[in-house]
Structures are given as structure tokens and as C-alpha cells.
Amino acid sequence: MKTSRLWIFSLLLLFPCLLWGQMTVLHPFNRLILQRNLFNQADLVISGYTNVAATKIEYQLVEIGKPAKGWQILASNVLNHEFSGKVKVNAGFYDLYIRAWVNSTIIDEKIIEQIGVGEVFLIAGQSNAMGVQGLGSKDASERVIVINDLNKYLDEKENLTIASNEPMRLHKxxxxxxxxxxxxxxxxxxxWGELADKIVQKYQVPVFLLNCGWAAATSENWSKSANGELAYNQYVNKNWPNQQxxxxxxxxLQYLASHTGLRAVLWMQGESDAAHNQxxxxxxxxxxxxxxxxxRQVFGYNMPWSIARSTVSSRNEWADLVIKGQNSIIKNVPNTFAGPETDTIQNPRPITHGHLENVKNGIQGLTLAATAWMRTMDTTFFKKAVPYQPQSTLVPRLLPAHLPFGRNFAIYFQGITNQNKIYRVELLDKDGKFVAQIGQGTSNPIVVNIQNVSPxxxxxxxxxxxxxxxxSTLSNTFTLSGxxxxxxxxxxxxxxxxxxxNWSYVEAYSPSKITVQYSNNQQSFTDVYTENANNTLEGKWTVIRPKEVFSYYRLKLILADGSIVYTDTKLVIDYSQVLGVENPNLSVKIFPNPTSTYFVIQGVNDxxxxxxxSSNGQEIVDIKSNRxxxxxxxxxxxxxxxxxxxLRLQMANNQTLYQKIMILK
Known part of the structure; x- marks a missing residue:
């Protein structure tokens, strides 16, 4: 793995003009694993944007532990600063290199580490599916990926597991x-980590695991909550909230498996039904x-299920009835497969907790269960269990750095299907956590209105x-503005x-005309340069340094609909005129200087x-002035x-004084 990376970065040293920070890759991200199809492949979307108009975007998938095979072109003439392409990838574990060119110069390169095409499984059931800390779990290899987070917590006062019902995100x-x-x-x-490693070793593909196991859940709990009802926890005599x-x-399924794809749901449940419910x-x-x-209905795909025959805990009075029901599911429900029979493993279970356990110097219950699952995942399973892969991957178009707050705004995207679908736009925080739904529609673009959130x-x-x-993949980041x-x-x-x-603008919202405006007082602005929008979606303007101490610049943009918007103001300070001398107005005294927390001004009436x-031109707003x-x-x-x-003082008679202030604490 290190050899391949060193080889590529050594090659880049041949290019002395790299301008790092000119490209942002939005998708994929580190350790993303996609489900392979029956032909051992998956489609990988690569998307991002550049800060300048690039002439070429290239990519290279380097299989970890193997030599690089060469660069491929993803996009050419990226004049609109955004790129998106779909490439077919064979099953394997890769580092992805992406680089941007402007003519014969590489302006930036990114590496996305340890992405792959392999197997994705979703686990469901109760605590022997969920897992328990401290019972002999083992580290998996680097090709076994999970999201290291939980969507639940234990309310200790109620002794009840609580989980939200919100859209999820691929993270951690x-x-x-x-x-x-x-x-x-x-x-x-x-x-599951041990099972995944066995799959890695046998089929030479990475594995991504998702786990929806729920402690104490009965089959009735799962069924009722699927019907929109509250499920009753018989062990604490309370309902779990949020239809958990x-x-x-x-x-x-909707927010994670829809993106990665999915081979099957692995069902391992029956202990509660066999131990406490007839x-x-x-x-x-x-x-x-x-x-x-x-x-299957809510996901929109007839995904495979593999059903384990599991009933054993510390009690199993009605095990035969549960196993009969599990076998009936395998026989009667389409696209279900026979998982392992786990009741012979570590039976009886440790009386203190009733779960599988890798006992130190004793029975390796978890390892035996992983081995039993692996026996069911033979060649026939992987041929007949047809996996889900996304029909299309939606990609948002590049957004401006600032979006309007509290007014309608159009969102453009790629990957729209021919089906009569309703597309919903969700607002997320910078890390991808759901905030709110802000609009929906059946066509492209979708009009949204962002309000009732922190701007x-x-x-x-x-x-x-x-x-x-x-x-969709996630959009670029933005802030909100009036x-x-x-x-x-x-x-x-x-x-x-x-x-x-220097400026660049977004194609979907391209202005028709751009005007540079200048001011020396930030109150009245004068037009000093105007140009029409161009196909490179960028512009620049150079001027000799003005003689003023303070100079303010902004852009006035006329949009396609005739409306006018203004950028924020850029301030330039000519310190050569003020920092070399003290204030020549001897009637005004400012002390102490240097200072630490305050200073006093004497000799001014108003x-x-x-x-x-500050020395870089930023105004310090967190100050207090009292007479x-x-x-x-x-x-x-x-x-x-x-x-x-x-320090800049403007008097009532419009006289302006400048003074250097030294702050030393």
C-alpha cells in the first residue's frame, strides 16, 4: 500500500507548479465500500469542483498492495468548475487519486483512501445480532469497514433504549x-467482524457492515413497529419511542444502503420468542x-434476506416452535435464504448474560457462529442472492458560496430518472447531519426556501x-445570507x-454582467470596471494601489432575471501612510500605548x-467605547x-485621525 502511494507522489515532484487547494472532491470519501453486482463490478461516481477553469480531470484507482496502472480521463475542459463522472470498478480495495490540470500544469491532486467494491450486509435481530462489548470480539482486518457511531442511547432513568427517527448519513x-x-x-x-474477514479471505473483496440489532426485541416488536405502532418492551413494561x-x-436501508448498495439482510433473532413468549x-x-x-416496500427493492435458526439464550422453552417458524419463512417467503443453525453453538450459553462469547481459554462462541454463517455463504448464495445497486446516483450542481436566507432559490442536480418521482431537498450541517427538509418537486430544478435555521x-x-x-452525493458547503x-x-x-x-461564479446562476465598484468611505461606491459573463465563469481586475488610507472594493452583479446583488466588501489599508509616524495632531492624546485591555482618548470633543x-485589514467589532x-x-x-x-477616528467636523495601537498582554 505504501509503495504505490510513494511512487505516485514521487512522480508528482516532477511538477514544480502545483497549486494545492485548487480542487475539492465531494465524492467518494475515505473507506466508502460499494456493493458489487453479479458481474463483480459497481459504478463509482467521482464528483467535485475546482477553483479555476481546468482543462482536464484525471483519476487513477490503485489497488492496495499492487502497482499503479495509469491515469484515466474523467472530464475535459471543466470550464464550469464542476466535474462529475461515473466509472465502472472491478471488485477490490483501492486508493483513488484525482488530479486537475490547467493546460500542461497540474494544479492539484487528492487521494481518497481505502475505497472498495465488495459486499455490503445489513444485520437485524436482537442482542445476539446486535453484539455486546467485552465478550471476546476481535479486531477485523482493514478491509472490514463499519460506521463507528450509534443512533441510540440508554435512558438510565427509564431503563429504555432511545433512538431518533431521522434521516441518516454516511460518516465515521x-x-x-x-x-x-x-x-x-x-x-x-x-x-460479524470475524464473518466479514472470512468473506475477505475467500472472495478477496472488502466488506461493509451495518447493524440494526435491537436488544430484547421480539418478532412481534419488529412487526408492530413496521406497521407504525409502538413496540412494547416486555422486560421493562414500557414502549420504545419512534417506532423502534x-x-x-x-x-x-433508505439513507445508507441506497447509496452503497446491499447484498442481503442477515436476520438473527428468536431468543426472546423462545425464552419468554409461547x-x-x-x-x-x-x-x-x-x-x-x-x-422491501419502503426500500423499493426485493432485497434478499438470510434467516438464521436461532433461539438459545439462558432459556429456550419454546425453541421448537420458533425454529419451525424460521424454517417456514425460508420455505415460503420469496428471495429468502437459509442462514446457520446456531443453537448447537455454545449451548448452554453463559448464564450471566445468555449471549455468545469468545471465552478466554474456553469455548469460542463468536468464532464458531461466524464460521456457521460463513458455511451458508457459499457459491450458490452469492449467485442467487441478487444484490441491490442504485439505479442512479443524484449529484447536486455546484452551489454558490452563499445562498439566500428566507427566499426562494433553485437547486439544480444531475442523474434525474425518467420515472415520475418526487425529489426532496434536505438541508444538512457541514458534516452531513440532517437539519430540515426545505423543498420538493418533480422536475429539475427544485425550488427551495431555507428559513427557521441559524444563518x-x-x-x-x-x-x-x-x-x-x-x-444524492452531498453538495459543496455554503452559508446563508440576506x-x-x-x-x-x-x-x-x-x-x-x-x-x-479575482472572482468565479457558478454556471447555473451565472450573472449577465459584473461591475467592480470602489469607495474610500464605504458609503458611496463608483463603478470602475464592467465586463459580461464568459464561458470560463471567472474574471479578474488589476489596479494601481490607490493613494487613500482606506480603499473598499465590491462587485455588483446583474443576474439573468435583471435583479442586482452585491458581494461583501474588501478593505485595503495603506499602512505606509499611518504606521510610520505617530498622530501629528498633538491636541489628541491616546494612552496607554502599548496597552493590554483598554486605552483612553483625550482632546476630542465629539x-x-x-x-x-488588525494588520490584515479586518475590523475588530468586539470593542466598547464610552465617554x-x-x-x-x-x-x-x-x-x-x-x-x-x-485606530481610525472620524470627528464631527469630518476630520479623520489615524493612530497606531500596540497591544501587548
């Missing part, structure tokens, strides 16, 4: 270790059959649809004798405006950093 993708969680409710790598345990299964074979079969049908946060968008469930612009970049570069403004700027007699006392936050600052 990690190697399955003994003590890692297995999202959304699995605890430890349990027997089914909603964890539903949301995992569940008839007919009732057990009806309960699980209803669960299977409801889950100070950083957000993303995702697009989803039903029947079958589809979800006034927005279609820009994804607006910068000001200062040189010794000149200034240069101050119309008082501003403090005390004939003096002004200026206090600033304790968080202000040591350094040189510029």
Missing part, C-alpha cells in the same frame, strides 16, 4: 475493531414475513426520492504597487465614528491577539 467510516460500534445500533465487531426497532432498519410457528412466520415485506452555520444539501429510494451572490470565490490579492481582484483594524467626562474609554475583548492595530 472506520476499520471494524473489537470495541468499535457498528451503526446504527451494533455494539462491537461481534461475530423498525425505523432504524428503514432509515438504514410464540406459535404461524405467528413467528407472520411477524417476520410482515417485516420483510414492509422493509450563522455552514450547511450542505442532499436530494432524495422514493420507490426505489435514491439519494443578500446572496452566484459566486463561489471572490478574493483580493495585494502586491507592492497594485491590487488584483467622535462620529471609531474603528479598530467619561472629557475622555473616551475604549475597551476590547480579552480574546484580542497581541499585535499592531490601526
Amino acid at each position: 467510516m472506520e476499520r471494524a475493531l473489537a470495541n468499535t460500534n457498528m451503526y446504527p445500533s451494533g455494539e462491537s465487531s461481534w461475530l 426497532p423498525y425505523t432504524n432498519l428503514k432509515n438504514t 410464540t406459535s410457528a404461524q405467528n413467528y412466520e407472520a411477524n417476520v414475513k410482515n417485516l420483510i415485506e414492509k422493509s 450563522l452555520e455552514v450547511y450542505r444539501l442532499r436530494i432524495v426520492s422514493d420507490a426505489p429510494f435514491l439519494q 443578500s446572496w451572490t452566484p459566486l463561489n470565490q471572490f478574493t483580493l490579492a495585494e502586491k507592492i504597487d497594485s491590487l488584483q481582484l 467622535v462620529r465614528q471609531l474603528q479598530l483594524f 467619561v467626562g472629557d475622555e473616551y474609554v475604549v475597551e476590547f475583548s480579552e480574546t484580542i491577539q497581541n499585535g499592531t492595530y490601526l
Whole structure:
């Protein structure tokens, strides 16, 4: 693995003009595993954007532990700054390299580590499916991936497991270790990490595991919650909220498996039915059959289920009835497969907890159960269990850096299908956690309106649809603003004798005209340069440094619908005019200077405006100015950093004074 990476990065050293930070890859992400089809392949979407118009985007999939095979072109002439392509990938475990070119120069390269095409399984059942910490779980190899997080917590006061019913996200993708969680409710790598390693070793593919096991859940609990009812926990005499345990299964299918694909649901449940409920074979079969049908319906695909014959805990009075029901499901429910018979493994179970366990210097219950599962996953299983792969992957178009707050806005996306589908737009935080649904529609674009959220946060968008469930890759990040612009970049570069403004804008929201405006007081602006939009979606303007101490620049953009928007203002300070000398107005005294937390201004009758700027031109807003007699006392936050600052005083007679302030704590 290291050899391949070193080889590629050594090659890049031949290019001295790399400008890192010019490209952002939105998809895929580290350790993403996709389900292979019956032909041992999957489609991988690669998407992202560049800060400048690129002439070529290339990619290279390097199988871990093997030499690189060469670069392939993903996209050419990326004038609109965004790229998206779908490539067919053979089963395996890879590092993905992506690089962007401008003519003969590589401007950036990214590496997405340990992605793969292999097997994806979703586990469901009760605690012997869920897993328990501290019972001998083992670390899996690096090719076994889980989400190390939980969508549940124990309410200790109620002694009840609580889990939300919210859209999920692919995050915290990690190697399955003994003590890692297995999202959304699995605890430890349990027997599943060992099973996955056996699959890795036999079929030479990576494995991604999702676990919806739910402690104490009966078949009736699963069936009732699938019907939208509250399931009753017979051990504490209370209902689980949010239609759990089914909603964890539903949301995992819709928001995770819809993206990665899925081979099968592995069902391992029956202990509660056999130990405490005299569940008839007919009732057990009806309960699980209803669960299977409801889950397939909500997912929009007839995904395979593999049913274990499991009943043993510390009690198993009605085991024969449950096993009869499990066998009936395998026989009578289409597209179900026979999982292992686990009742002969470590029977009786440890009396202290009733679960499988790898006992130190004793019975290796988890390992034996993993081996039993592996015997059922033979060549016939992998030929007949037809996996789910997404019919289409939706990809949001590049969004401006700022979106409008509280007004209608169009969201464009790629990958729309020919079906009559309703597409919903979800607002996420910067890490992909669900915040709110903000709009829906049946065509592209979808009009949204973002409100009732904090405008100070950083957000993303995702697009989803039903029947079958589809979800998009995540959009680029953005903030909210009362006034927005279609820009994804607006910068000001200062040189010794000149200034240069650079900007780029988003194709879907391209303005028709861009005007640079200048001001020396941030109140009245003058047009100094105008250009029409161009096919590279970017522009620049250079000017000789003005003679003013303060210079303000902004862009005025006329949009396609004739509306006008303005960018934020860029400030330039000419410190050469003010920092080399003290204030020549001897009637004004400012002390102490240097200072640590405050200073006093004497000799001024009235101050119309008082501003403090850092050495990079940023205004310090967290200051307080109070008049005390004939003096002004200026206090600033304790968080202000040591350094040189510029004080600007504008008097009532419009006279302006500048003073260097040194802050030393």
C-alpha cells in the first residue's frame, strides 16, 4: 500500500507548479465500500469542483498492495468548475487519486483512501445480532469497514433504549475493531467482524457492515413497529419511542444502503420468542414475513434476506416452535435464504448474560457462529442472492458560496430518472447531519426556501426520492445570507504597487454582467470596471494601489432575471501612510500605548465614528467605547491577539485621525 502511494507522489515532484487547494472532491470519501453486482463490478461516481477553469480531470484507482496502472480521463475542459463522472470498478480495495490540470500544469491532486467494491450486509435481530462489548470480539482486518457511531442511547432513568427517527448519513467510516460500534445500533465487531474477514479471505473483496440489532426485541416488536405502532418492551413494561426497532432498519436501508448498495439482510433473532413468549410457528412466520415485506416496500427493492435458526439464550422453552417458524419463512417467503443453525453453538450459553462469547481459554462462541454463517455463504448464495445497486446516483450542481436566507432559490442536480418521482431537498450541517427538509418537486430544478435555521452555520444539501429510494452525493458547503451572490470565490490579492481582484461564479446562476465598484468611505461606491459573463465563469481586475488610507472594493452583479446583488466588501489599508509616524495632531492624546485591555482618548470633543483594524485589514467589532467626562474609554475583548492595530477616528467636523495601537498582554 505504501509503495504505490510513494511512487505516485514521487512522480508528482516532477511538477514544480502545483497549486494545492485548487480542487475539492465531494465524492467518494475515505473507506466508502460499494456493493458489487453479479458481474463483480459497481459504478463509482467521482464528483467535485475546482477553483479555476481546468482543462482536464484525471483519476487513477490503485489497488492496495499492487502497482499503479495509469491515469484515466474523467472530464475535459471543466470550464464550469464542476466535474462529475461515473466509472465502472472491478471488485477490490483501492486508493483513488484525482488530479486537475490547467493546460500542461497540474494544479492539484487528492487521494481518497481505502475505497472498495465488495459486499455490503445489513444485520437485524436482537442482542445476539446486535453484539455486546467485552465478550471476546476481535479486531477485523482493514478491509472490514463499519460506521463507528450509534443512533441510540440508554435512558438510565427509564431503563429504555432511545433512538431518533431521522434521516441518516454516511460518516465515521472506520476499520471494524473489537470495541468499535457498528451503526446504527451494533455494539462491537461481534461475530460479524470475524464473518466479514472470512468473506475477505475467500472472495478477496472488502466488506461493509451495518447493524440494526435491537436488544430484547421480539418478532412481534419488529412487526408492530413496521406497521407504525409502538413496540412494547416486555422486560421493562414500557414502549420504545419512534417506532423502534423498525425505523432504524428503514432509515438504514433508505439513507445508507441506497447509496452503497446491499447484498442481503442477515436476520438473527428468536431468543426472546423462545425464552419468554409461547410464540406459535404461524405467528413467528407472520411477524417476520410482515417485516420483510414492509422493509422491501419502503426500500423499493426485493432485497434478499438470510434467516438464521436461532433461539438459545439462558432459556429456550419454546425453541421448537420458533425454529419451525424460521424454517417456514425460508420455505415460503420469496428471495429468502437459509442462514446457520446456531443453537448447537455454545449451548448452554453463559448464564450471566445468555449471549455468545469468545471465552478466554474456553469455548469460542463468536468464532464458531461466524464460521456457521460463513458455511451458508457459499457459491450458490452469492449467485442467487441478487444484490441491490442504485439505479442512479443524484449529484447536486455546484452551489454558490452563499445562498439566500428566507427566499426562494433553485437547486439544480444531475442523474434525474425518467420515472415520475418526487425529489426532496434536505438541508444538512457541514458534516452531513440532517437539519430540515426545505423543498420538493418533480422536475429539475427544485425550488427551495431555507428559513427557521441559524444563518450563522455552514450547511450542505442532499436530494432524495422514493420507490426505489435514491439519494444524492452531498453538495459543496455554503452559508446563508440576506443578500446572496452566484459566486463561489471572490478574493483580493495585494502586491507592492497594485491590487488584483479575482472572482468565479457558478454556471447555473451565472450573472449577465459584473461591475467592480470602489469607495474610500464605504458609503458611496463608483463603478470602475464592467465586463459580461464568459464561458470560463471567472474574471479578474488589476489596479494601481490607490493613494487613500482606506480603499473598499465590491462587485455588483446583474443576474439573468435583471435583479442586482452585491458581494461583501474588501478593505485595503495603506499602512505606509499611518504606521510610520505617530498622530501629528498633538491636541489628541491616546494612552496607554502599548496597552493590554483598554486605552483612553483625550482632546476630542465629539467622535462620529471609531474603528479598530488588525494588520490584515479586518475590523475588530468586539470593542466598547464610552465617554467619561472629557475622555473616551475604549475597551476590547480579552480574546484580542497581541499585535499592531490601526485606530481610525472620524470627528464631527469630518476630520479623520489615524493612530497606531500596540497591544501587548
